[in-house]
Amino acid sequence: MSSAHFGRRLRKGAVNTTVAALAVAALAASQAPDVTAGGVSGSGSGQTAADTPAAADASTDGSATGNSPYYTDLPPLNSPNPAPSATTSPVGTGSSEAGIPATVLDAYKKAEAELAQSKPGCNLPWQLLAAIGKVESGQARGGNVTADGTTITPILGPVLNGNGFANISDTDNGAYDGDSTYDRAVGPMQFIPSTWAWAGRDGNNDGKKDPNNIYDAALAAGHYLCRNNWDMSTTSGMRSAILSYNNSTDYYNTVMSWLEYYRKGTHTIPDGTGTVPSDRSDDDTSTPSTPSTPGTPSTPGTPSTPSTPSTPAPTPTDTVDHLENAGSTTKLTAMAGDAFTTKVSTRAETAAGKAVAKVRVRFTIVGDTDLAFAGGESVATVATDSKGVAVAPALQAGEKTGTFTVRATIVGRTITAVDYKATVTARAADALARTADTALTCVAGGEFADQVEVKATYKGAVADKVAATATLVKSADDPTANDKGPYFKDASGNPVRTLTDLQTDADGVLQLPKLYADDTAGTYLLRITTTGGATLTVELTVTAAASTTPDPTPSESSSTSPSPSADAGTGSSESADASASASASASGS
Structure with missing residues (x-):
């Protein structure tokens, strides 16, 4: 770290405190990996992460801030005190610096919670957002925000016209920064308009993505830091993320010092009462003009020839x-x-x-x-x-x-x-196969014991989430739905013979609902098709039910046969009638 940088960081009355804090930053830097994002010192170099060898990562967008200036104030030596009670007030500078305005702190914590759900592998701590927010804007200028988190007065960085800073021509027609010629960093997290255009988020669910709103800006900063699958629980991941925000080793060290400070403890203070930093990284960007060397006075009445301003070399x-x-x-x-x-x-x-x-x-x-x-x-x-x-x-x-x-x-x-x-x-399959080879049979009027289950593949790999249709077709050559034979049931229990909106699961498996049979015996076909052209025809057999006419019983047989006694009675009567007839005939003669 240069002596000039030391000089601009030493604040009146806080020399020992600042030197100790610099040691914290040095310790953080010592834990970093060997590869840095370009090792750019200061933010006025105009060099962006995308121009540096270590920034070959495809998603690096230069920097979130356009490498704009930042606050270089460092945390005090003493660790943060616990949150003050109702009867006591904070003691010492440490307690005051550790306080974060209520709305600003709430925005950081809400951003951390959202990213824990959307990008759990990032492991983003809210204290990192707080550290960046401190360095970028002094926690939105001490929490000078409305109840919904919008800054009461705009926070704008310097004009990025290449004069001591990066040269970034206007990209938003002045919509965010009010400048239609050059861009400026905007809001509590100091996004340049071109970055906000794709990184912006709606953190307070009001339907807008506003870089001047701490909820929106904090969430956007979190997503920006978490891109490229960077993991904030690792030294290399955090270093890459911070340097992508502002590509300066001094910036990284300053953010790390505040991160470690906030991790030791912090507390909520009322909005608008936070400490606003005073020292910025561009405090020494303007170099005093060098007095001319005394020499022979110019001839009176002869005006000196003004120097021709040099034309800056064009950038790539x-x-x-x-x-x-x-x-x-x-x-x-x-x-x-x-x-x-x-x-x-x-x-x-x-x-x-x-x-x-x-x-x-x-x-x-x-x-x-x-x-x-x-x-x-x-x-x-x-x-x-x-x-x-x-x-x-x-x-x-x-x-x-x-x-x-x-x-x-x-x-x-x-x-x-x-x-x-x-x-x-659309997701597709090119092959279907049953997962079991058991025959699918059922007695007429009954239900099939086994459900049809198939597995879909595409070029030999599992075909998951593929749309499918199942139809009980009339024949191998007639794909229209049959009007008899096996059927499925809809939610109301009515027979249906075509199922749509089916989908294979994560393993490519599709299990069809239970099949039932009407009273028509025979062999039937079930055809399953998927997006991509995979087709499988499954044979279903319905057997006839047993006969419903009972066989005659022995008792029924005996009751319907003529009995000997009945025959005998009939014969005696016929003999008596014959005898009577013969007797009458004899008398008549």
Whole structure:
């Protein structure tokens, strides 16, 4: 750390305190990995993370703040006291510095909670947001915010016109920073407009993404720090994240010192009563003019010739005339849920067609889609290589199908964008097979004992979440639904012979509901089809029910047969009638 930087950090009456705090920062720096994000000292260099070797990570967007100036005040030596009670007031500077305005602290903690759900692998502590908020704006200028978290007066960084700072031409037409010529960092977390355009979040659920609102800004800062799958529980992850916010080793050390301080304890103070820092990293950016060396006086009446101001050399970005498709992205197609195998690549060129290296190309996914770059972001910014080519991170298809646009633009220049079409097709299967080989049989009027279960695959791999349809067809050649034979039941218990809106599970398995049989025996076909053309026909057998007519019983047989006694009685009567007839005939003669 330079002696000049030491000098501007030593505050009157707090020399010993500051030196001790610098030791904390040095300790934090000693825990960092060997690779840094460029080792840029100070924020006025104009060098961004995207221009440095260690910033080759595809999603680095220079910095959230455009490397704007920041507060260099360091925490006091003594550790924070516990929160003051109702009868006591904070004692000493440490307790005062440890206090964070109520609304600001609430915003940090809400952002931490949201990221614990949306990006649990990031392990973002709210104290990191508090440390950055302290360094960027003094906790929104001591908590000078309204009840909903919006700053009462705008917090704007200096004009980024290249005069001691980065040179960033206007990207928002002054919508956020009020400057239609150059950009300025905006709000309590000091986002430049071009970064806020894709990183902005609605942290207080009011339907707006406002960089001047601490809830919105804190949540946006958290997501910005957590991109690229950086893990804040690791030294390397946290270092990369902080340096991506403002690419300065001194900035990193300052943030780390406040992070460690807040981790030791803090408490809530009323909004508007926080301590506002006084020392900034740009305090020594203006160099006093050097007195001219005394010499021979000029001839009276002869005016001195004014020096011609030097014309600043054009930056690589200034030389870019157009973007070209780098050639390997003529067709971008992936199935829902899969990663695209081809990456978007763009070449930056001068008017003469010469490659331009070290310029930032921003890739933006346009439209209503859940298509995303690796890491879940919809925007990625990549520096061109020595051949002028920037390659975007791999695209990950979501569940929404259709054709969407990936747009490439130059950061800091308004030139014609290059659009790429990315098509997401529905999840598909190309093969279906039963998971069991048992015969599927049922007696007429009954129900099948086994449910039909199949597994879908695509090119040999599990085909999960694939749409399917099951139909009891009339025949192998007639795919229309049958009007007799086996059937499913709907929610009301009515027979149905076609099921739609089916979907395989995470293992590619689909189990159909229970099947029932009507009173018609025979062999029937169940056909299952999926998106992608996979088809499986399953045979179902319905056997006839047993006869309902009972066999005659022995008692019934004996009761219907003529009995001997009855025969005998009948015969005696007939004999008597014959005798009577004969007797009458004899008398008549």
